[in-house]
Structures are given as C-alpha cells and as structure tokens.
Amino acid sequence: MWDLFLSHYNYWIVIFLMMIGFYIVMSRHNLVKKLIGLNIFQTSVFLFYISVGKVSDGTAPIITQDISRYSNPLPHVLILTAIVVGVATTSLGLALVVRLKEAYGTIEEDEINDMDAAD
Amino acid sequence: MIVATNLALLAFLVITACAIARMRNLFVVTMLSGIYSLLSATVFVLLDAVDVAFTEAAVGAGITTVLLLGALLLSNSEARPRKHRFAHYGPLLLVILMGSALIYATLDPRMPKFGGAQAPAHTRVAPEYLRDTVRQVGRSKPTPVHIPNVVTTTLASYRGFDTLGEVVVIFTAGVAVMILLGGGTYRQRRRRGKASEAGKADG
Amino acid sequence: MIQHVVLRIIAKLLAPFILLFAFYVQFHGDFGPGGGFQAGVIFATAFILYALIYGLENAREAAPPVAAQIGVALGVLIYAGTGVVTMLLGGTFLDYSVLSANAGDGQHYGILIVEFGVGVTVSAVMITVFFAFAGRRGVLEEREDVVPTEEKMDG
Numbered sequence: 001m002w003d004l005f006l007s008h009y010n011y012w013i014v015i016f017l018m019m020i021g022f023y024i025v026m027s028r029h030n031l032v033k034k035l036i037g038l039n040i041f042q043t044s045v046f047l048f049y050i051s052v053g054k055v056s057d058g059t060a061p062i063i064t065q066d067i068s069r070y071s072n073p074l075p076h077v078l079i080l081t082a083i084v085v086g087v088a089t090t091s092l093g094l095a096l097v098v099r100l101k102e103a104y105g106t107i108e109e110d111e112i113n114d115m116d117a118a119d
Numbered sequence: 120m121i122v123a124t125n126l127a128l129l130a131f132l133v134i135t136a137c138a139i140a141r142m143r144n145l146f147v148v149t150m151l152s153g154i155y156s157l158l159s160a161t162v163f164v165l166l167d168a169v170d171v172a173f174t175e176a177a178v179g180a181g182i183t184t185v186l187l188l189g190a191l192l193l194s195n196s197e198a199r200p201r202k203h204r205f206a207h208y209g210p211l212l213l214v215i216l217m218g219s220a221l222i223y224a225t226l227d228p229r230m231p232k233f234g235g236a237q238a239p240a241h242t243r244v245a246p247e248y249l250r251d252t253v254r255q256v257g258r259s260k261p262t263p264v265h266i267p268n269v270v271t272t273t274l275a276s277y278r279g280f281d282t283l284g285e286v287v288v289i290f291t292a293g294v295a296v297m298i299l300l301g302g303g304t305y306r307q308r309r310r311r312g313k314a315s316e317a318g319k320a321d322g
Numbered sequence: 323m324i325q326h327v328v329l330r331i332i333a334k335l336l337a338p339f340i341l342l343f344a345f346y347v348q349f350h351g352d353f354g355p356g357g358g359f360q361a362g363v364i365f366a367t368a369f370i371l372y373a374l375i376y377g378l379e380n381a382r383e384a385a386p387p388v389a390a391q392i393g394v395a396l397g398v399l400i401y402a403g404t405g406v407v408t409m410l411l412g413g414t415f416l417d418y419s420v421l422s423a424n425a426g427d428g429q430h431y432g433i434l435i436v437e438f439g440v441g442v443t444v445s446a447v448m449i450t451v452f453f454a455f456a457g458r459r460g461v462l463e464e465r466e467d468v469v470p471t472e473e474k475m476d477g
Contacts, residue, residue, distance in 0.1 A: 006122065007232035011225045013129040019218040020136045026210035030198035032145055032190065036152050039183070040136050043159050046171070047132075054166045055241060056234030061167070061249065061269040062354065069236075071167035072245045073269040077278060080270065081285040083174045084359045084444060087183050088292035091451045094190040095299040098458060101194040108199050169355040173347075177363040182448055185370055189455035266352040266430060274357065275433040275440075279416040282436070283401055286443050290398050293447035297391070300454040301461040 010051040017044035029109045031097045035090060042086050049075040121165060128162050143198045145191050153184040170270045248273050324375050333375040340368035348441050352430070358437035362444025370452050378456050390449045397443025404435050 017040060024037025053075035061073035097107055104112050135155045142148050156179025163172035201207065224230075231238030249269055266272050274282055324330065348361035373381030405416040413420035418432020 007234075008225050008230075009126065010129065010233050011230075012222060013133060015218055015221045015225070016133055017136050018221075019214045020133075020140055022217070023210055023214045024140050026213070027201075027207040028198065029201065030145070030195075032187070032194065033148065033198055036139060036148055036187075039152060039179075040139065040155065043155070043175075043179070046175075047159060047162065050163055050166045050168045050171060051233060052231070052238065052240050053168065054234050055236050058236075059167060060169045060355070062169075063249075063267040063269060070249055070269070072241050073248055073273050074245050075240070076168045076171050076270045077273045077281075079168070079171050080174050080274065080357075080359060081282060083171065083178050084363070085285050085288050085292075087178045087186075088289045088447060088451075090183060091186050091455075092292045092295050092299075094186055095296045095451075095454070098190055098193045098455070099299055102462070107194045110202070170357065170360070173355050173360045174363070177360055177367070181367055182363055182370075182452075185374075185452065186455060189452065193455070193458055266433060268352055268354065268357075270355075271351050271357050271433060271437070272429075275436045276416075276418060276429055279405075279436065282440065283405070283416070286398055286401055286440055289447050290394055290443055293394050293443075293450055296451045296454050300458050 011048070014044045014048040014051065017041075017047070029111075031100065031107045031109060032094070034109070035093045035097070038093075039086070039090060042082075046079045046082065049079050125162070125165055128158060128165065132158050132162065143200065145196050145198060146188075149184060149187040149191065152187070153180045156180040156183065170268075248277060329375055333371055337368045337372055340364060340371065344368070344441075344445075348437065349434070351437055352433065358440025359444055361437075362441040362446075363448060365441065365445040366448035366452070369449050373452065373456060378453070378460075382453070385449055387450065387453055390446045390453070393442050393446030394450060397439045397441070397446065400439030400442065401436050404432060404439070408432070 021037045021039070021041030021044060024040065025034050028034055028037065053072035055069060055071045058069045058071040059067055061070040061076065063070075100112065101107050104115055106112060132155065135151055135158060139148055139151045139155065142151065156175055160172045160176040160180065163169075163175055231240070344361045344365035344367075347356035347364060348358060351357035351361070369381055369385045372384060404418075408417050408420055409415055411420040416432075416436075418436075419425035419428045421431045422428035
C-alpha cells in the first residue's frame with residue numbers, strides 16, 4: 001500500500017491540482033481569476049511531464065564524467081519552452097481582459113454576457 | 120529525504136492552490152500565484168529539472184506576477200461574490216467525477232511507476248540524446264562532448280524546429296499585445312502633438 | 323517615481339548586475355543550467371525593476387520602445403536566418419554541422435547563435451509587454467474618443 005502511494009503520489013497531486021485549476025476556470029466569473037486558474041492547470045501539466053522524466057537515483061542531465069545515470073532530458077526541453085510560451089499567452093489574455101474592462105467597465109463574465117444580451 | 124521533501128512540497132502546492140481558489144481579493148491571489156510558482160520551481164529542482172526550475176522561478180514568480188499586477192491596476196482588484204449560492208456545485212461535481220476517473224486511470228498496472236528507469240519515456244529516444252550530446256553528428260560518427268548540458272543541445276539542435284516554432288509563438292503573442300494595448304509609443308505622439316500646437320501658436 | 327532613497331539606490335546598483343547575470347546565463351547555458359529563454363527573461367527583469375522604481379518615462383529613455391520592438395522581430399530573424407545560412411552552406415535547414423570545418427564545433431556555434439536569437443526575442447517581448455501594460459493609461463489619456471472607465475462606472 002505504501003509502495004503504491006509513493007509510486008503514484010506525484011500523479012495524484014498533479015490530478016488534484018489540475019482539477020482545482022479546472023474548477024476555478026469553470027466556477028469563477030472573474031476573468032483574471034479564470035486566467036490564474038488556467039495557470040494552475042498549466043503548471044500541473046508541467047509537473048506531470050517532469051515527474052514522468054524523473055529517474056530514481058538519477059541526476060540533472062548535464063554530462064559529467066563520474067555519473068552515468070541521468071533523468072530524461074526530453075520532458076525538460078518540452079516544458080522549458082512551454083513555460084515561456086505560457087507567460088506570453090497569459091499576457092495576451094490579460095491584454096484582452098484590460099480591453100474588455102475598458103469596453104464594458106467590468107471583468108465579470110456574467111455581467112458582460114448580460115450587457116451583450118441587453119443590446 | 121528526497122521522498123519526504125517531495126511529499127511536503129507537493130502538499131504545500133495543493134494548499135496554495137486551494138487558497139487561490141478560495142480568495143476573492145485579486146492582489147492576494149496574485150501574490151499566492153507567485154508563491155505557487157516558486158514552490159513548483161523547488162519541486163522541479165528536486166525532480167532534476169534544473170533548467171525548468173530556473174525558467175519557472177524567473178518567469179512564473181517574476182514576470183507573471185508583475186504582469187498580473189499591471190493588469191489589476193487597469194481593472195478591478197476585487198472579484199465580485201457569486202450571485203447564486205449553489206452555482207458552484209455543478210462544476211464541483213464535474214471536477215470530482217473527472218478527478219476520480221483520472222485517479223482510477225493511474226491505478227492501471229501498466230502506468231509507469233514514479234522514478235522507474237524502465238518507463239517507456241526513458242527507453243526510446245532519451246538514451247540516444249544522452250549518448251550523443253552533439254546532435255546529428257553523433258549519429259554517423261561520434262564526437263567528443265562539446266556541450267555537456269543535454270537540455271541545451273536537445274532544445275537548440277535536435278529539436279531546433281520545435282524551438283523555432285515556440286519563438287514564433289512568443290513573437291506572435293508580443294505583437295498581439297502591442298496591437299491590443301498600443302505599442303507604448305504614445306509619448307512620441309504627444310511630443311509631436313505639442314510641437315504642432317506650438318507651431319499653431321506661432322502662426 | 324518612488325522617492326524612497328534606499329530603493330532608488332539599490333535598484334540602480336542592482337540593475338547592471340542583473341544584466342551581467344543575464345549574459346552569464348545566456349552564454350553559459352551550454353555548460354550549466356540556463357539558455358536563451360531564461361536569459362531573456364532575466365534581462366527584461368532589469369528594465370522592469372528600473373521602470374518600477376524610476377517610473378515609466380525614465381525606463382523608456384533607457385530602453386526605447388522602438389528598439390524593443392525591433393528586438394522582437396530581430397531574434398526570430400536571427401534564429402530562422404541561421405537555418406537559411408546553413409542551407410546556403412550546403413546543409414539542411416538548421417543543420418549547424420556545416421557552420422565549421424569540424425562538425426562538433428559547428429554544432430556549438432549554431433547552438434550559441436540560435437540561443438542568442440531566442441534571448442533577444444524573449445527579452446524584447448517581455449519588455450514590450452510590460453511597457454504596453456504600464457503605458458496603457460497614457461494611451462487612454464491621449465485619446466479623446468475613449469471615455470475613462472471610472473466615469474462609465476458612475477453612469
């Protein structure tokens with residue numbers, strides 16, 4: 001039982017974080033809050049990739065003479081670029097939120113929907 | 120020791136995420152998301168992903184927080200309380216169902232164990248990347264290691280197309296923000312406007 | 323602009339070291355953790371710190387928005403241009419081995435150049451995005467046709 005817990009703990013935490021992020025995106029009307037929820041979701045996926053890439057007793061994939069066991073470098077590469085792309089897309093989302101605020105005077109999604117329906 | 124640290128740090132991550140979900144003051148949420156990023160960066164160090172941890176610490180805890188603060192200054196800093204008391208039960212139920220389904224999926228005996236060296240992810244291309252750190256060349260005639268950081272060689276050489284695409288995505292996002300918010304060149308325009316006014320006054 | 327003396331002096335002292343550290347991360351990325359993505363972000367952080375303490379106007383003097391906008395495109399150009407150069411030298415797109423007589427050295431040069439391109443684009447995009455958010459109020463004040471949001475809220 002303890003073995004199962006240790007070998008799956010990271011995956012379960014990832015799923016938990018993913019669900020918290022998803023819940024924030026679905027249940028909160030505030031657009032900035034939604035973006036932060038998306039960020040949590042995104043980070044949970046990063047954590048999943050890095051957890052898969054870990055080799056027990058391995059070390060960071062920087063080649064040195066005395067070490068022969070390294071963690072998998074491929075997930076690191078994928079996630080490294082994904083993080084920076086993530087901040088670029090987040091900034092784009094925030095820019096859209098700012099423009100929505102200027103146009104509607106609010107950043108609550110349901111109020112914006114009501115205004116659109118009233119027109 | 121590493122196992123215990125892993126357990127503790129991931130538990131902290133969950134606590135921070137729950138706090139983010141509960142808070143309504145967006146400044147607090149922004150600060151908590153900075154803490155969340157820093158915590159995940161520590162987890163990345165623990166899982167041997169030093170490059171990723173570096174990026175997450177600089178980007179997630181640094182730039183994202185500043186951008187969020189900038190956006191909050193231009194919009195509201197407080198989220199409105201929800202109108203309907205029971206509106207969040209639907210999403211909650213859906214999330215619990217989906218989470219249970221995913222956890223059930225991880226119990227499949229074929230799911231690679233955390234840290235296992237025989238997982239499919241470690242047996243295909245990754246050993247090749249590690250063996251021939253100098254890409255393309257290593258395939259035909261092995262050369263001595265010029266660049267010890269495998270993440271850098273994989274990023275820039277072996278998966279160079281991929282990274283080119285990512286840079287173009289960042290470029291596109293930057294251009295899109297400039298289109299939406301203005302490129303920040305208003306000062307020049309104001310100067311020009313003042314100059315033309317001065318010209319009128321003279322005339 | 324913040325009038326706090328400690329903050330102003332520390333910010334001024336720190337900025338060059340942050341820039342230097344960014345260059346270290348950029349060009350030491352082959353041997354240790356680091357590379358263009360991280361270095362670009364750290365480079366931008368120095369200007370953002372300067373803008374936070376000394377105000378946007380002074381930061382614009384230090385990093386002209388036009389220069390940052392050129393950098394956004396320049397980095398992608400350096401990256402893709404390296405691919406074109408390798409094609410002209412007889413290799414395939416982004417095959418750095420042809421950049422030098424020794425294939426291993428060629429790979430090393432190629433990786434350095436490409437990472438530099440990444441760093442330029444990332445730092446320029448981060449600076450531009452920050453300026454865009456921070457300068458938004460100024461843009462709105464400029465334009466008469468936009469009603470400021472506060473007045474709209476009251477109505």
